[in-house]
Amino acid sequence: GVPPSPRSGHAAAVHAERYLLIFGGGSHATCFNDLHVLDLQTMEWSRPTQQGEIPVPRAGHAGVTVGENWFIVGGGDNKSGASETVVLNMSTLAWSVVTSVEGRVPLASEGLSLVVGSLNGEDILISFGGYNGHYNSEVNVLKPSHKSTLQSKIMEGPLPDSVSAVHNATNPTRDLESEFEVGQEGKIRETAIDNFEPMKSKGGETSEHILAMLKAEKEELESSFNNEKLLSLQLKQELADAEARNTDLYKELQSVRGQLASEQSRCFKL
Incomplete structure (x- = not known):
């Protein structure tokens, strides 16, 4: 196959202990939004067709995997920061937008770091730092919720040939959709921080848990x-x-x- 063009600032992830996925990155003044897959068994490159809401070109973004989902946060195109947080279902190679921010906020930055953690047995995404004209030290948190029993809303019908190789390497009977808790107003509800706004709890469950922990620690002290x-x-x-x-x-x-x-x-x- 044809390998990716020379670049930096891209994101990489491994799926099913066999496939290395490369997304985005930049070279000089050009940024990319292409997706390349390396089969680690055959050492052959491929460029599968992406499905869903394909992200805008970006470099300097950060990514983490949670199950079959690859979350991409931040990045930019040398002109502005990427405001959308996106997720790729690595089995179907379908993109969807998780949430977006407005204006020149620290989350739409290049060079930020991103990790996945656990709170009350649930996965949370934690980002730190970045540069979008100035350096920042903000910590932002997003809490996704995954429901394997739901059908994918993006991929309906047969998979394209470029997707089937990756899809067949995983469990073909399981169609995992990246789902997020939605409130009555139809907006994404993040119990740790809404739209990555630092230290603002909107979901009562997590805030109550934190308050209970602080109260217990206070009583102990x-x-x-x-x-x-x-x-x-x-x-x-x-x-x-x-x-x-x-x-x-x-x-x-x-x-x-x-x-x-x-x-x-x-x-x-x-």
Whole structure:
């Protein structure tokens, strides 16, 4: 096959422990939105047909995989940052837009980092930093929800030939759609942070859990403080008792000295 053209700032992921996927990147003033797949067993390149809402060209983006889904965040084309967070179903090679941001926000940046973590047993995406005219240090969180029982809304009917090779290498009976929790208003609901806005909790479940954790930690610290305070009072009382005993012993010593002086005087007279 034909390998990707020379580039940098692309994203890469491995699917089914066999396929290496390369997306986007840039070369000089040109940015790409092409998708290349390397079969690690045959070491042959292919350029399959992409389905769904194909992302705009970008470089400097970050990506992580959650199951069969490859999330792409940020990036830019040397003119502006990419505002859409997109996800690729690596079995069907179908793209969909997860969420988007408006304006010149830190999330639409090049060179940001992205990891997947776990909160309450659920996957969350965490991004940090980036550059979109200036460097930033914001932390942003998105919580996706995956439901394997749902049918794919993008891929209906037979798969194209360019997709079938990757699709057949995985479980062909499972059609996993990248799903996100949707509220009554039809907007994506992110229980950690809405549209990656830093430190703003909109879903009550996660915020309540965090508050409960903070409250428990506060109570534990208060309990430890009270125990230390009680121990300090006990030590002060013991110190006061020791000082009182020391005073009594000193008085007894002075009395014995007085008696000894009297006996010495009497003996001298004798």
